[in-house]
Amino acid sequence: MNKISIFVFGLLVSIGVIAQSPIDTIPPYKKNPTIPEFSILQTDSSWYTKKDIKPYDYTAIIYFSPDCGHCQHEAKQIVNNIDSLKNILFIWVSYRDFNDIKKFYHHYTLDMYPNMIMGRDPKYAIPSFYQVRYTPFVALYDKKQQLVTTWDMGVEIPELLEFIRKK
Numbered sequence: 001m002n003k004i005s006i007f008v009f010g011l012l013v014s015i016g017v018i019a020q021s022p023i024d025t026i027p028p029y030k031k032n033p034t035i036p037e038f039s040i041l042q043t044d045s046s047w048y049t050k051k052d053i054k055p056y057d058y059t060a061i062i063y064f065s066p067d068c069g070h071c072q073h074e075a076k077q078i079v080n081n082i083d084s085l086k087n088i089l090f091i092w093v094s095y096r097d098f099n100d101i102k103k104f105y106h107h108y109t110l111d112m113y114p115n116m117i118m119g120r121d122p123k124y125a126i127p128s129f130y131q132v133r134y135t136p137f138v139a140l141y142d143k144k145q146q147l148v149t150t151w152d153m154g155v156e157i158p159e160l161l162e163f164i165r166k167k
Contacts, residue, residue: 027131029139033147035059036129040093040119043102043111048091048119055143056115057087058164063126063137064094066104070154071136075108077157082113084161092118093126
């Protein structure tokens, strides 16, 4: 009986410690402001990773869903302003169906521009790292791959252009 009492007491103390432990609500990208490790399956079925990032003034990681109206608006606005955005590498990432991602890439003519990368994140690494709640989610990094800022619900292109002009 004494061993059972000690076990129950130990169990209750453990539960109390766990219940009182603070929950870490800070997203990983705020703790580690560098571009995360990732591996996305591109529309040509090749893999693209952090190591493949070419040097640009900025890198924008956009987590999106092909059927999201705001994501479609973001794609249209980027294409309409592509001449002003050539110094930004855009990495479009989704977890959705691979064929839907490919259709989005071609429909919005993102495949026509060398600074557009599009792919599927089969490991769900990007949305986990940023704790994405809405799409499109945009994270902007500088040429040293350090986080500059994020937009939880997409960014309007005039705001993006003004932001990078100030930097």
